[in-house]
Amino acid sequence: MLCYLQGTLKECSPQHAVVEAMGLGFYVFIPASFYFQMPVPGSTVKIYTCLQIKDEEPVLYGFPGNKERDFFKILIGVSGIGPKAALSLLGHLSLSQLSRAILQEDLYALTCIPGIGNKTARRLVYELKDKIDKRQAETTPPSSKEETYADYWDDVQHALQALGYSPQEITRAKKGIGGEEHSNVEELFKKALAFLAKIKN
Numbered sequence: 001m002l003c004y005l006q007g008t009l010k011e012c013s014p015q016h017a018v019v020e021a022m023g024l025g026f027y028v029f030i031p032a033s034f035y036f037q038m039p040v041p042g043s044t045v046k047i048y049t050c051l052q053i054k055d056e057e058p059v060l061y062g063f064p065g066n067k068e069r070d071f072f073k074i075l076i077g078v079s080g081i082g083p084k085a086a087l088s089l090l091g092h093l094s095l096s097q098l099s100r101a102i103l104q105e106d107l108y109a110l111t112c113i114p115g116i117g118n119k120t121a122r123r124l125v126y127e128l129k130d131k132i133d134k135r136q137a138e139t140t141p142p143s144s145k146e147e148t149y150a151d152y153w154d155d156v157q158h159a160l161q162a163l164g165y166s167p168q169e170i171t172r173a174k175k176g177i178g179g180e181e182h183s184n185v186e187e188l189f190k191k192a193l194a195f196l197a198k199i200k201n
Helices: 032-037 066-075 083-092 095-103 107-111 118-128 149-162 167-177 185-200
Strands: 004-012 016-021 024-029 044-054 057-063
Touching (some): 004 024, 016 044, 032 083, 032 149, 032 185, 044 066, 057 083, 083 185, 095 107, 149 167, 149 185, 167 185
Parallel strands (some): 024 057
Antiparallel strands (some): 044 057
16 A cells, blocks of 8 residues: 655646656646645655555545545545545645534535535535544644735636636636635635635535
8 A cells, every 4th residue: 555655746736746756757636725735846745645446547646644645535435425526625625624514514615615515415424424533623723924815816826727717717716705814825725716616506
């Protein structure tokens, strides 16, 4: 079992990363929010991985820590939740937010995520409510890094474009969340995703 991958980050997008290790280039699918935690290409990176076999081909999924990786494994164990939906859940919500939504049976928070309908959200709550460690639902202290909205909206816009959102949708998101508080670029990105999910539902 491949537990983690450590090597040189060759390229990165909100959907994938390519890591060179032992002379090989590993293509790893990642949650969109993980993109903002990545170092610049050329840096050493460590990604916690989950290996799945799809159509007889090995596929790697990567996460910033073992807790996110282990939660991904729990999610894909739920009937009707595949790797794509699990990545979407972890890309839109932090581990604590996702755990809290399931524990509190917050179907609205879950169905705001693209690909998660009411039936799937109920199944998540039913199958996972008793399996989640309540400590995971505790709020993580916000980052102390102080940046302005304008400082990193460009990064968020680039990530949204990579995910296929149109310029019009991105402009609506920018206007819709411009007045909200946020502590870092990852939080701003997640708020933009949540806003776009709402206007599409």
